[in-house]
Amino acid sequence: MPIPATMIAIVTTGQGGLDKLERQVVPTPTPGPDEVLVQVLAAGVNNTEVNTRLGWYSTAVDADTERLAAEGQEFQADGGWNEQTPFPFIQGTDCCGRVVAGDDALRGKRVLVRPCQRGPDGFASWQTSWMASDFDGAFAQFVAVRAAEVFPIDSDWTDVELASIPCAYGTAEAMIGRARVSEGDRVLVPGASGGVGSAVVQLAKRRGAHVTALCGAAKADRLRDVGADDVLSGRVGQPGWDALADRLRDSFDVVIDNVGGDAFPAMVDALERGGRYVTSGAIAGPDAALDLRSLYLRDLTLIGTTAWDEETFPNLIGYIERGEIKPLIAGTFGLEQIAEAQTQFLEKEHVGKYVLVPPPLEP
DSSP: OOOEEEEEEEEEEESSSGGGEEEEEEEOOOOOOTEEEOOOOEOOOOHHHHHHHTTTTTTTTSHHHHHHHHHHHOOTTTTTSSSSSSSSOOOOOOOOEEEEESSSTTTTTEEEEEEEEETTTGGGGGEEETTTBOOSSBBSSSSEEEGGGEEEEOOOOOOHHHHOOOOOHHHHHHHHHTOOTTTEEEEEEETTSSSSHHHHHHHHHHHHOOOEEEEGGGGHHHHHHHSSSSOOOOOTTTTTTTHHHHHHTTTTEEEOSSOGGGGHHHHHHHHEEEEEEEEEEOTTTTTTOOOHHHHHTTTTTEEEESOOOHHHHHHHHHHTTTOOOOOOOOEEEGGHHHHHHHHHHHHHHOOSSSEEEEEOOOO
């Protein structure tokens, strides 16, 4: 089938509410000399797309994502990952697709796109460029990306299942690697029912860790299904939280936490002496209290991760192809149902990932 001159895309026109997500017919991108054109088969929904649209990454914002989405705020020029977000542009960090133009060796192959891409110095630098935050992403029928960031995959997973992997599992694998999780480690995972949290459960268990998941009681069985050894429930400010925090104290080698907020002190206290705390998010809010005496008197290590290591994404491809992990799909929507998908996403009642499917191409 010839490549159409135009395509359907969801264009994020600026910072703000769901009204900033517009269905538009736009020119199909033309790949450059080192790029390929990928027909998008499915695209996952992530916190980062919502956060970028809301400007949550600005240091002027102290609210959690859910409250910021409900209340709104004035535009923050520094609300993107790196520099000012390039509105209007196409979001969509997760992409399962098929190469239709560009590199002859890749053409026709089903692929996953690595969303965390390094700068001109590659993995020798911490500089990153993120698909759908710094340049156009996969909420469209086609996306142009560097050929070096495209990974063919041999798997019987569906397109939707594959599209649940790149951002969440890449983030999880990067944190696990940076925290040096290994066999026998006792790992605590707050927010374990989300896309990243459920990925952490699987990937830490794959390395032989003993994994304790924190999530709502109604989600416990699904977390056990993907490998959690123990599942505990409780939230800051609710009955039973103090007892739970006491139970967790001095019990873990590693805490992998993308929740943050008011629960942060309890997560630090959950580490035994010499423990490692790692984060790449702050769903419950970016401001957290830390008693520095806990940090230095107990020889703790605090680790932040954004840039992925060189082996992170190839590792995931191998895990999928060898059947060492499995997808966890919360629901599927058409691309043009993105507002409904993001609304349900922010309600946090789901386990795993929501995935969008673009409309089929016109014959």
